[in-house]
Amino acid sequence: MEINEHYDVVVVGGGPAGINAAIAAGRKNMKTLLIERYGFLGGMSTAALVYPWMTFHTNNGKQVIKGIAQEIVSRLQERGGSPGHIRDTIGFVYSVTPYHPEKYIVLAIEMLKEAGVELLLHSFVDNVCVEDDQITSVTVTGKSGRIHIAGEIFIDATGDGDVSHLAGVPMFKGREKDHKMQPMTMKFRMRGVNTTKITQYMIDHPSHFYKKSLIDELKAGKVSLSGVQGFYPQWEKAKLPINRDQVLFFIGPAEDEVLVNCTRVQGYDGTNVHDLSNAEYEGRKQVLMVADFLTQHVPGFEHAAVTTVGTQIGIRETRRIIGHYVLDKEDVVQGRKFDDVIARSGYPIDIHDPTKRGVEFAFVKGDGAFDIPYRCLIPKNVNNLLAAGRCISTTHEAFATTRLTPSAMATGQAAGTAASLAVEKNVSPASVEVQDLQDELKANGAVLE
Incomplete structure (x- = not known):
């Protein structure tokens, strides 16, 4: 096989985890390549309209995700691409972070270029060459044909664990008892929405909404509407053939715009192209x-119209690696601390049932954050591979929090930093000194305590 290029760090997947991993590696002066199958970056945040980002905080308001993730938010604020962290008026989490997807895409590319990262778009990894438990190269297919790329360390930020799967890494898929996965969702945006009318309806009919909704704060003018969960009577009366129990949408980016998260496509496998084909049709x-x-x-939608539908259906859950540790439900709920912590999160367990209507919640105890x-x-x-984002090693239950975008950003920064240290020291990622990794992350703004 003729190798076309050789890099210190090869990141596969240009979503939030991959972007942050590549920036972290590039800033450590690693020759870094980021490979993405679409012609744009952002992963589920842009291709599937996952919006807003939630959450960077614990339920008591302490910010536990910073670093490169926070730098992205701050730089978006500077260019009018985000209001920053605002209160979640649904009340499920403390904060949400709205963002403008196109401004995020451009900013991400600019930050990658600043870090010296090379970018390969329109390129799908379809083969991984492994020798003696080491990945020697990956093969991408695109308009230019097949390109063979070698590297010292590889980072799987594909969401679905594609690189790990092709490399022969043992994998989980879905929940342990039957491998069923959380449903997919086709998200869409509507313009022409009267958010003032919605707010007034919430104030007048509080029982029609999620019990934690910040209705008193809305009434007092202390917060502006950021999200809505409820309209229970309307949903029940309509009896739509969709296996969920409420309306859910978020405001923005424009004042009269909402992102609707109401579809639920169950029973399909996001790693099977036949299932995906059926799911895309059902979602639309x-x-x-x-x-x-x-x-x-x-109320408030009388003059609204659909303006944008996801480029692809949103996929919550597919494959996850079986790693050196498997984070589980009790680790999350008890807010457990680990000596080798590389990221923290305050997002609760949030399982959309694979077969039924409901969502299972479990909130984090203690200080509200888990390691x-x-x-x-x-x-x-596989000795020279790291995972970041959705495909890290967790149970089905713990995955229902680590899958969220800010957590993916944090594990991406950790993976990119660890890969750089492994190259510098000429060791495997497993042999990287955890204290050195933690010191690097802290020096670059990560919150580990």
């Missing part, structure tokens, strides 16, 4: 159905 049918429902039955250990990023069987 549901979009039209939900949009009609909103304009006909929900993500470095060992969750290190797969078994």
Whole structure:
């Protein structure tokens, strides 16, 4: 095989985890390549319209995710691409972080260029060459044909664990008892929404909304509407053939714009192209159905219209590596601390049932945050590979919090930093000194305590 290029660090997947991993490695003067299958960056944040980012804080308001993730938010604020962290008026978490997807894409590319990272778009990794438990190269297919790329350390930030799977890493898929996965969602945006009317309806009918909604604060003018969960009577009366129990949407980026998260496509495997083909069709049918429902039955949507539908259906759950440690539900709920912590999160467990209507919640006790250990990023069987983002090592339950975007950003920065240290010291990621890794992360703004 003729190798076309050789890099210190090769990151596969240009979503939030991959972006942050590549920036971290590039800033450590590593020759770094970021590979992305689409012609744009952002992963689920842009391709599937996952919006807003939630959450950078614990439920008591302490920010536990910073570093490169916070730098992205701050730089978006400077260019009018985000208001920063604002209160979640649903009350499920302390804060949400709205952002403008196109401004995020451009900023991400600029930050990658500043860090000296090379970018390869329109390129899909379809083969991984492994020799003696080491990845020697990956092969990407695109308009230019097949390109073979060698590297010292590889980072799987594909979300679905594609690189790990192709490399022969042992993997989890879905929940342990039956491998069923959380449902997919086709998200969409509507313009022409009267948010003032929605706010007044919430004040007048508080029982129609999620019990933690900040309705008193809305009434007092202390917060502005950022998200809505409820309209229970309207949803129940409509009896749409969608297996969920409420309306959910978030405001923005424009004042009269909302991101609707109401479709639910169950029973499909996001790593199977036949299932994905069916899910895309089902999701788009549901979009039209939900949009009609909103304009006909929900106050404030009378003059609204669909403006944007996801480039692809949003995928919550597929494969995860089996790593040196598997984060579980009790680790999250008890707010456990680990000596090899590389990121923290305050997001609760949030499982969209694979077969039923509901969502299972479990909130973090103690100080409201749990640790993500470095060992969750290190797969078994392959020595020069790290995982970041959705495909790190967790159970089905713990995955329902680590899958969220700010956590993916944090594990991405950790993976990129660890990969750089491994190259510098000429050791495997598993042999990187955890204290050195933690010191680097702290020096670059990460919160580890």
